[in-house]
Structure formats: C-alpha cells, structure tokens
Amino acid sequence: xxxxxxxxxxxxxxxxxxxxxxxxxxxxxxxxxxxxxxxxxxxxxxxxxxxxxxxxxxxxxxxxxxxxxxxxxxxxxxxxx
Numbered sequence: 001x002x003x004x005x006x007x008x009x010x011x012x013x014x015x016x017x018x019x020x021x022x023x024x025x026x027x028x029x030x031x032x033x034x035x036x037x038x039x040x041x042x043x044x045x046x047x048x049x050x051x052x053x054x055x056x057x058x059x060x061x062x063x064x065x066x067x068x069x070x071x072x073x074x075x076x077x078x079x080x081x
Contacts, residue, residue: 003056005068011035014068016059018052026052
C-alpha cells in the first residue's frame with residue numbers, strides 16, 4: 001500500500017509505503033521532500049498489519065490537519081476499457 005500527500009501552501013510532499021518484507025515483518029516507510037529542500041525518510045518495522053494500518057491512519061490525520069491533500073494516482077498495471 002502506498003499513499004501520497006501534497007501541501008499546496010508550501011510545496012511539500014509526504015509519502016507512506018507499507019509492505020511485508022521477506023521475513024514476514026511489516027515495514028512502514030515514510031518519505032518527505034519540499035520543493036526547494038532535499039528530502040528524508042524513516043523506516044519502522046512493526047509487528048503486524050493492524051499496527052501498521054493504525055500508524056498510517058494517524059499519519060493521514062496529521063497530514064490533513066497540516067493542510068496536506070491526498071494525491072490520487074493510477075496504478076501502472078490498471079486496465080482501461
């Protein structure tokens with residue numbers, strides 16, 4: 001799962017990616033960057049999917065309060081009719 005937010009007031013981007021690694025652990029990767037600043041990232045290994053989803057929901061709420069808007073992206077492998 002991947003989510004992206006953008007703040008139109010300051011040009012900052014925030015990304016969250018959640019996945020299960022080869023050992024079965026759930027990894028939460030957070031990345032951020034500004035229009036004129038280099039970005040950074042943090043990784044956290046979590047015990048289960050529910051814990052990771054709880055973290056994502058918390059991040060989503062904080063981004064919304066700070067003026068970020070969720071970016072909708074089409075999947076590369078989606079088909080159109």
